[in-house]
Amino acid sequence: MFEAILARRSVRAYAQDKIKRATVQTLLEAAVHAPTAIHEEPWAFVVVQDRQLLKQLSDRAKPLFVGEALHRNSQGVRHSFEHFTKPDFDLFHGAGTLIIICAKPLSQFIAADCWLAAENLMLAACDMGLGSCVIGSVVSTLNICTVKSELGIPDEYSAIAPIIVGVPKEETAAPPRKEPLILAWKQ
Numbered sequence: 317m318f319e320a321i322l323a324r325r326s327v328r329a330y331a332q333d334k335i336k337r338a339t340v341q342t343l344l345e346a347a348v349h350a351p352t353a354i355h356e357e358p359w360a361f362v363v364v365q366d367r368q369l370l371k372q373l374s375d376r377a378k379p380l381f382v383g384e385a386l387h388r389n390s391q392g393v394r395h396s397f398e399h400f401t402k403p404d405f406d407l408f409h410g411a412g413t414l415i416i417i418c419a420k421p422l423s424q425f426i427a428a429d430c431w432l433a434a435e436n437l438m439l440a441a442c443d444m445g446l447g448s449c450v451i452g453s454v455v456s457t458l459n460i461c462t463v464k465s466e467l468g469i470p471d472e473y474s475a476i477a478p479i480i481v482g483v484p485k486e487e488t489a490a491p492p493r494k495e496p497l498i499l500a501w502k503q
């Protein structure tokens with residue numbers, strides 16, 4: 317398990333291979349075994365494997381995300397989003413499968429539940445030799461009413477954690493991590 321935790325990478329280059337239905341189902345099985353506050357299991361999933369739809373989503377999300385990022389930058393957050401403005405840039409990095417973890421607003425912990433499910437899914441993908449990456453930059457777009465209806469996300473659900481999955485095209489180097497910052501250790 318520890319090896320899998322260290323081996324998981326955000327993969328941003330994928331081969332053309334389409335992930336099989338049974339594989340996606342195994343990943344969802346891993347996701348629903350995450351811890352869940354008051355055993356609510358608030359999650360539900362939308363799987364997108366239609367490349368044309370993925371392109372439309374990417375094209376729609378890029379300007380919205382850049383607009384939001386510029387707004388945050390004007391408030392002092394500094395990060396370059398220049399590549400998001402390029403017409404050829406694919407927000408989904410060429411992956412052919414997008415799994416959107418959605419939830420009904422049942423409790424204050426639905427986001428926590430969904431992100432824990434997301435990590436389970438990504439670790440399982442890694443164990444199966446697949447790459448994955450959270451695509452936070454598409455969340456706002458996924459929650460636009462018309463987009464939800466196109467994707468089959470019912471009104472009462474919100475899209476929380478979008479994750480791409482696919483066969484990695486190449487090795488991804490591990491980005492550095494800071495040492496754990498221990499604020500206090502009282503004993």
Ligand SMILES: Cc1cc2nc3c(=O)[nH]c(=O)nc-3n(C[C@H](O)[C@H](O)[C@H](O)COP(=O)(O)O)c2cc1C
Binds near residue numbers: 327
């Ligand atoms: C909430 C969240 C949103 C993210 N959104 C994006 C994204 O929109 N696009 C992307 O390429 N990576 C995204 N990532 C991946 C991070 O950039 C990545 O996890 C980080 O650089 C560390 O790399 P690692 O996952 O390989 O350890 C996101 C990660 C998280 C947790």
